Amino acid sequence: MSTQPAPYVHAKRSVIRRFTVKRTLRGAAIWGLIFGLYVASKTIAFATLSSAARAKLATSFGNNVGLNVLLGRPVDIGTVAGYCTWVCISVMMIIGSIWAFMLVTKNLRGEETDGRWELFLSGRYSPREVLLSVLSGLTTSLLFLFVIAALCFTLIGHDHVVHFGAQAAVFFAMTAIAGAAEFLAFGALASQLMPTRSRAAGLSAGFFAVCFFLKAVADATTAVWVLNITPLGWIEKLHPLVGSSPVWLIPIAGFIAVCTIATVVLAGRRDLGDSVVSDKDTAEPKTQLLFSPFGLAIRLLRTSIASWVIGVSLMALFYGFLTKAAAQAFNEVSLKAQSTLGRIIESSQQHTGAILYLSIVFLLIMIVLMVYAANALGAIREDEAAGHLDNLFVRPISRTRWLVGRIVIVASVIVVASLATTLCTWLGMVSQHTGISLHSVLIAGLNTIAPAVFVLGIGILAFALVPRFTTFVVYGIIAWSFLILMLSSGLSLNHWFTDTSVLQHVPLAPAANPDWTAAGVLIVIALVASIIGAAIFKNRDLQSA
Amino acid sequence: MSVIIRTEELSKHYGSFIALSPLNLEVNKGEVLGYLGPNGAGKTVTIRLLLGLIKPTSGRAEIFGLDTQKKLVDIHKRIAYVPGETSLWPSLTGRETIELLGNLHGGYDKPYMEKLIKRFQFAENKKVRTYSKGNKQKVNIIAAFMTRADLLILDEPTSGLDPLMEQAFRETVLEAKENGQTVFLSSHILDEVEALCDRVAILRAGHLIEVGTLSEMRHLSALTVEATFLGDPPKVAKLKGVTNVSVTGHVLKCQIQGPIDELLSVLAAAKPTSLLSREPSLEELFLSLYGEKETTNQK
Numbered sequence: 001m002s003t004q005p006a007p008y009v010h011a012k013r014s015v016i017r018r019f020t021v022k023r024t025l026r027g028a029a030i031w032g033l034i035f036g037l038y039v040a041s042k043t044i045a046f047a048t049l050s051s052a053a054r055a056k057l058a059t060s061f062g063n064n065v066g067l068n069v070l071l072g073r074p075v076d077i078g079t080v081a082g083y084c085t086w087v088c089i090s091v092m093m094i095i096g097s098i099w100a101f102m103l104v105t106k107n108l109r110g111e112e113t114d115g116r117w118e119l120f121l122s123g124r125y126s127p128r129e130v131l132l133s134v135l136s137g138l139t140t141s142l143l144f145l146f147v148i149a150a151l152c153f154t155l156i157g158h159d160h161v162v163h164f165g166a167q168a169a170v171f172f173a174m175t176a177i178a179g180a181a182e183f184l185a186f187g188a189l190a191s192q193l194m195p196t197r198s199r200a201a202g203l204s205a206g207f208f209a210v211c212f213f214l215k216a217v218a219d220a221t222t223a224v225w226v227l228n229i230t231p232l233g234w235i236e237k238l239h240p241l242v243g244s245s246p247v248w249l250i251p252i253a254g255f256i257a258v259c260t261i262a263t264v265v266l267a268g269r270r271d272l273g274d275s276v277v278s279d280k281d282t283a284e285p286k287t288q289l290l291f292s293p294f295g296l297a298i299r300l301l302r303t304s305i306a307s308w309v310i311g312v313s314l315m316a317l318f319y320g321f322l323t324k325a326a327a328q329a330f331n332e333v334s335l336k337a338q339s340t341l342g343r344i345i346e347s348s349q350q351h352t353g354a355i356l357y358l359s360i361v362f363l364l365i366m367i368v369l370m371v372y373a374a375n376a377l378g379a380i381r382e383d384e385a386a387g388h389l390d391n392l393f394v395r396p397i398s399r400t401r402w403l404v405g406r407i408v409i410v411a412s413v414i415v416v417a418s419l420a421t422t423l424c425t426w427l428g429m430v431s432q433h434t435g436i437s438l439h440s441v442l443i444a445g446l447n448t449i450a451p452a453v454f455v456l457g458i459g460i461l462a463f464a465l466v467p468r469f470t471t472f473v474v475y476g477i478i479a480w481s482f483l484i485l486m487l488s489s490g491l492s493l494n495h496w497f498t499d500t501s502v503l504q505h506v507p508l509a510p511a512a513n514p515d516w517t518a519a520g521v522l523i524v525i526a527l528v529a530s531i532i533g534a535a536i537f538k539n540r541d542l543q544s545a
Numbered sequence: 546m547s548v549i550i551r552t553e554e555l556s557k558h559y560g561s562f563i564a565l566s567p568l569n570l571e572v573n574k575g576e577v578l579g580y581l582g583p584n585g586a587g588k589t590v591t592i593r594l595l596l597g598l599i600k601p602t603s604g605r606a607e608i609f610g611l612d613t614q615k616k617l618v619d620i621h622k623r624i625a626y627v628p629g630e631t632s633l634w635p636s637l638t639g640r641e642t643i644e645l646l647g648n649l650h651g652g653y654d655k656p657y658m659e660k661l662i663k664r665f666q667f668a669e670n671k672k673v674r675t676y677s678k679g680n681k682q683k684v685n686i687i688a689a690f691m692t693r694a695d696l697l698i699l700d701e702p703t704s705g706l707d708p709l710m711e712q713a714f715r716e717t718v719l720e721a722k723e724n725g726q727t728v729f730l731s732s733h734i735l736d737e738v739e740a741l742c743d744r745v746a747i748l749r750a751g752h753l754i755e756v757g758t759l760s761e762m763r764h765l766s767a768l769t770v771e772a773t774f775l776g777d778p779p780k781v782a783k784l785k786g787v788t789n790v791s792v793t794g795h796v797l798k799c800q801i802q803g804p805i806d807e808l809l810s811v812l813a814a815a816k817p818t819s820l821l822s823r824e825p826s827l828e829e830l831f832l833s834l835y836g837e838k839e840t841t842n843q844k
Binding site for chain 1: 638
């Protein structure tokens with residue numbers, strides 16, 4: 001007997017939620033694993049220190065204003081659990097928060113402005129149902145991140161030198177993802193308030209900066225009460241592994257609930273494509289830059305470029321102000337103990353604490369510049385995927401000329417941002433009378449350029465060869481390099497393995513002398529990759545999304 | 546008459562899928578060529594190959610006598626293109642976009658641009674993100690025609706336009722034709738092609754199946770005949786060249802290819818009360834060509 005196919009397929013109502021999960025689960029899993037590896041590297045590195053070294057580190061770092069601003073106020077820093085909490089929670093909170101608001105603004109406001117919500121709403125779903133389905137999908141992915149992190153932390157806790165229980169590991173994982181949960185909720189609200197994805201992400205980033213600033217004020221001054229009024233402060237007050245205070249989960253849950261309710265209410269009341277903050281729909285023409293592809297790129301990217309340069313410069317100024325305070329801590333601990341915060345130097349030279357602290361600051365600047373290069377390459381690929389390049393290349397514009405123009409813009413921003421951060425770091429330091437010369441800081445600033453240029457060059461090659469994987473390749477290089485750097489500071493790894501990290505080839509100035517030969521090799525590789533990439537791009541098909 | 550576009554065995558494959566079989570086609574200076582075919586026939590692939598946005602698997606194309614793979618920028622200085630799917634920069638206004646596209650082309654006729662803005666009733670100071678599909682298409686049409694380029698390549702140019710704007714578009718194409726410009730028009734709208742084009746090329750599943758003027762095609766195609774009688778219509782199915790005979794009451798319909806005298810004699814002998822004959826429309830030609838090929842393929 002033959003079976004007849006069903007005449008009509010009845011789909012479940014959860015189709016939007018499952019669709020969202022499918023699109024976001026892999027990213028969540030990767031971050032869960034990175035959190036696990038990061039905590040493992042930091043914890044095991046600290047656990048291998050002698051008791052005396054731990055005690056000295058606790059004394060030196062315990063009341064240090066500069067490090068408190070970066071990592072929060074430590075509790076029981078002399079213990080493995082205390083140190084692990086202090087060093088890891090802030091980093092995971094920052095990464096998790098940014099990941100979450102970028103993800104939610106893309107999936108809510110981004111999908112709406114791209115017109116895909118119309119397809120959902122023309123079916124059997126109301127705006128609130130679509131919103132709740134997407135949020136539920138994102139929450140599922142976040143829970144997946146939590147589960148992976150919790151499993152990793154539980155395994156780490158099983159190590160006899162680390163030793164914390166499964167319950168503590170789960171609470172630690174919960175704290176690690178609390179920032180992501182808060183900013184998932186806030187990003188959803190921002191997506192109702194703002195008319196475009198970039199502005200929703202910008203509002204979320206601004207709110208994050210304010211929260212972080214308040215937390216920094218609370219951690220650096222006697223106004224500890226300020227922690228009580230900032231969502232990031234509530235996370236710090238959870239103190240996982242060291243006298244946990246789960247009561248602070250209440251304001252966190254309240255914040256998430258308020259943001260979610262406001263989001264649902266606003267989503268149900270507004271028209272599709274509308275927002276609380278309306279956008280200007282008309283404008284007088286301003287055509288000053290609209291004469292060439294280069295001018296067009298400047299016009300379209302100028303706000304983003306200014307944001308990156310100003311943002312990284314302010315970060316440098318802020319860290320510059322903290323130099324003297326942070327330097328005291330580094331003066332008092334051994335090199336091995338310093339290395340648990342990251343790779344400081346690979347020389348036996350004695351350095352002042354200020355020099356060591358600045359090396360870490362310039363490492364951060366180096367990574368930010370690499371991320372900028374990756375972000376800019378993502379924008380180049382997006383221009384092709386969205387079909388904008390068709391508008392250019394059907395006119396008398398050579399592909400090579402266009403690509404060189406974009407490379408020049410990104411490379412120029414890297415150099416300008418590097419010089420601006422150098423100047424800002426120095427200005428911050430001058431007020432602290434650290435005695436470090438502008439020349440030393442300038443050398444350290446120039447040292448940050450080569451890795452970002454390397455990412456740019458390899459990214460151009462990836463864009464030419466495998467355009468749809470451009471962002472995956474460039475962010476992969478950065479994540480891999482950072483991960484190897486973190487692991488190599490705590491674990492003994494084969495140099496063939498560690499050499500795969502770009503950051504491994506760049507001595508951290510000013511503590512170590514810059515290796516200009518290695519920097520030159522990175523730039524030459526980037527140049528060759530760019531030339532090959534441009535040649536391939538000239539002769540390949542344009543590929544839409 | 547000089548040839549503006551010439552393709553020689555031009556083809557494009559994506560793996561085992563043949564998007565365009567070896568294509569040999571010529572477009573002459575000053576003519577409007579209609580390029581027809583259903584979805585997926587290979588029209589846009591042909592256009593993207595001519596524009597150099599994608600590379601051919603084999604064969605070559607020349608525009609203005611220049612190889613499209615080697616002299617792309619020189620060719621593009623004399624081309625204007627209207628895409629079927631629009632992807633403009635959402636943060637720019639319509640006016641900014643039009644002027645930008647004109648500048649990127651290397652220059653444009655500003656008074657004509659203003660005339661086109663008025664003709665298409667275009668709201669130029671609004672941001673592109675607020676435009677409907679039709680308004681975005683107006684940006685592309687104005688930006689292309691204001692350049693007064695020697696060759697206009699138009700891919701489904703009226704998609705999204707209302708009937709009034711379609712009329713404005715036809716007017717603009719006819720102006721370009723009077724001006725001596727060559728137009729390569731890919732379209733689904735057969736009325737539009739019939740009204741504007743000197744020649745028509747029909748594509749099917751990547752193969753070019755017919756090229757010619759409409760009168761040439763009509764000459765090769767069947768004539769439709771409809772006759773009404775007081776009594777039963779005569780038997781005509783076995784006459785030479787007669788096909789598709791249908792009888793509804795006292796009305797007979799059929800098609801005939803070739804000499805018509807024998808059919809007329811039979812019909813006249815049966816004393817018709819009315820007799821109509823007409824040439825096939827482009828739509829009928831198009832459908833008949835597809836029908837034939839479909840039948841051939843099925844065999």
